[in-house]
Every structure is written in C-alpha cells, then in structure tokens.
Amino acid sequence: MNNEELFEGIDDTQSITQKYFGLSLTKFLMLVFLVFATGIYIGILLYGTNSLEVFLGLQDYEEYLQSEIQRLRTENAELQKEYFELKEISAK
Helix, strand or coil: CCHHHHHHCCCCCCCHHHHHCCCCHHHHHHHHHHHHHHHHHHHHHHHCHHHHHHHHHHHHHHHHHHHHHHHHHHHHHHHHHHHHHHHHHHHC
16 A cells, blocks of 8 residues: 555645635634624624613713702702791891
C-alpha cells in the first residue's frame, strides 16, 4: 500500500464550513443570518425608538416635577408668612 492509495480514501470534497463547523454552507449562512437578526432585534428592543421616547418623556416629567417643587416651596413660604402674621395678630 503506497501513499497515493492512503490519500485516495480521504474525502477532500468537504467545504470549509463542513470541515470546521460540521454544517453545510447553506445551513451555516442561515445560522449567521439568524444570529445577526436576533442581535438586531434585541438591540432595537433595548435601544430603539420606544426606549428613547420613554427616556425623553421621563426627562420632561422630571423637569415638570422640579418646577412644581419650586412652586410649592414658594407657595408654602407665603402661607407660612401669612400664618405667623395672623398668629401674631391673634396673640395681641
């Protein structure tokens, strides 16, 4: 048995994907497409327009609450001033 007979038994017709991944080229390409599509889908869920809209809405709501806090503090100071003035008048 010589070397040529040994090499004839080896199957050289396998594609690169069959050698390294055990998949045909079609199945490998479908798997790569599926992985990319899933990654894009998850990216859109996490960082897409809906998340951006919610984030911007929360920023607007925070600004509204900050202005409401300031308004209520001012109103509270005025009411306390009026209360103490009335209390001082009634004490006399």
